[in-house]
Amino acid sequence: MTIRYPQGIWLPLVTPFRDGDLDEASLRRLVRHYAAQPIDGLILAATTGEGLTLDDEETARLVQVVAAELAGKLPICLGLSGSDTRKLGKALELTAAWPVGSYLIACPYYTRPSQEGLFRHFATLARDSDKPILIYNIPYRTGVNMGNETLLRLAALPNIVGLKDCCAEAAQSFDLLRARPSGFSVLTGEDALFYNALTHGADGGILASAHVETRLFARVHNAVRGGNHSAALAVWRDLVDLPRLLFAEPSPAPIKHWLWRAGLLHSPEVRLPMTEISAGLAARIDAEIARRTSLAA
Numbered sequence: 001m002t003i004r005y006p007q008g009i010w011l012p013l014v015t016p017f018r019d020g021d022l023d024e025a026s027l028r029r030l031v032r033h034y035a036a037q038p039i040d041g042l043i044l045a046a047t048t049g050e051g052l053t054l055d056d057e058e059t060a061r062l063v064q065v066v067a068a069e070l071a072g073k074l075p076i077c078l079g080l081s082g083s084d085t086r087k088l089g090k091a092l093e094l095t096a097a098w099p100v101g102s103y104l105i106a107c108p109y110y111t112r113p114s115q116e117g118l119f120r121h122f123a124t125l126a127r128d129s130d131k132p133i134l135i136y137n138i139p140y141r142t143g144v145n146m147g148n149e150t151l152l153r154l155a156a157l158p159n160i161v162g163l164k165d166c167c168a169e170a171a172q173s174f175d176l177l178r179a180r181p182s183g184f185s186v187l188t189g190e191d192a193l194f195y196n197a198l199t200h201g202a203d204g205g206i207l208a209s210a211h212v213e214t215r216l217f218a219r220v221h222n223a224v225r226g227g228n229h230s231a232a233l234a235v236w237r238d239l240v241d242l243p244r245l246l247f248a249e250p251s252p253a254p255i256k257h258w259l260w261r262a263g264l265l266h267s268p269e270v271r272l273p274m275t276e277i278s279a280g281l282a283a284r285i286d287a288e289i290a291r292r293t294s295l296a297a
């Protein structure tokens, strides 16, 4: 399923592991669970999905299992990252026939290219693929910030359809939202700023935190879209502590801990260099699960 204007809640699915391998049983359980939630699409093998630790065979299997389980219920977007334009071009070629509708491609990291380098990198990748591409701008992970001028040049290319915005500069995000052409989608990847981004005009979010209380994240989105800002704010005031808790230590370990405690994952296992959460954070998460469970009862 190909979506040319992504909006709403896109879930960057965690990748379950068991004893070092892909845990397919947990993966199927997760997909069944989220297919019944109010989300608009799944992102696989991105930051939250520990995509950098998966080899090609595992990524292929991940996509295959998720697509089979979804049976077309939701669109799939595949996360790609790297700092070599040619290798990414080969990854696009390798995955062209896979059941993914679009790609989320991070800016090249570590090498800190110029704005012209960033433009040519994405323009080359856009030329190499028929599928829609979302640019992922996250300077605090990659070391390079794609400026709005470059983004707007890229937005003019037919299959560059949007941005996952994690630039961490409120003015840059707002200026882009004012200047973007119609048909170019902006989704925030700053979980704790989701409500603010929506009120500034963003189309939705790619939010690891939405693994938990998915319906409340969707309610915030729907209320802002419907112009009901006081209803959105009322939900958000209760929800905003959740992303803070789930990002208190490197993601996705806190989220995996929560999903394990909730019975959706067999294990909270992450792959090195990520590590499981501290005992202190585990106790805080367990207490929050207990609090939310007693409120719901």
Ligand SMILES: O=C(O)C1=N[C@H](C(=O)O)C[C@H](O)C1
Pocket: 012, 046, 047, 048, 049, 138, 141, 166, 189, 190, 191, 206, 207, 208, 209
């Ligand atoms: O999985 C992702 O991609 C996400 N990335 C952001 C990050 O890298 O910090 C956070 C977002 O919730 C999901």
